[in-house]
Amino acid sequence: EVQLVESGGGLVQPGGSLSLSCAASGFTFKDYWMYWVRQAPGKGLVWVSRIHSDEIQIKYADSVKGRFTISRDNVKSTLFLRMNSLRVDDTAVYYCARGGTHGSIDYWGQGTLVAVSS
């Protein structure tokens, strides 16, 4: 069974930093692209970042470029998101997700809440 379990969310002040982790199991992690997608309270889904299985090909949404860093450890089957210079509008549930076929996202974690507030 595919499982994605996020951790590391919490309350942080504007300008602060936070690191999220996502522990993957039930599949061969190193073979899949991985994503972070976020959802602000009461709002829709927004793509944040993607990392190729080779750990090198990486893309970011414009809204987080230069502030967030995605990475992965294929030995430990773990995905990371380092978030710096956090803003109030970064407040959201952050989902770790696995890339599927035809550009879809086929499995999602339960999400971790990041709240940016003074």
Add this chain to the structure above:
Amino acid sequence: EIVLTQSPGTLALSPGERATLSCRASQTIDMNHLAWYQQKPGQAPRLLIFGISKRATGIPDRFSGSGSGTDFTFTISRLEPEDFAVYYCQQYGDSPEVTFGGGTRVEIK
């Protein structure tokens, strides 16, 4: 940048009725990179349809997708009580790589 516009914003129907949701893209979507997701309150999204019309593993055949180019449709042939939720379309492309529609809420009439 490809923008996905979903309509209607809310659809009020009764169990047993047919639900038809629309997703319109601002540019042609290449290589059938269009998917649909269901999200219930407090839960993560669940993939229902990928490649425009292919059902994901374990998804009942009352769910279907169709379309091409810029116009796509998601249909629930007969609504079950557990189908009342928010549905999102999503495309994969370039800059940004992934975009989602704003969602359609299917609620009980």
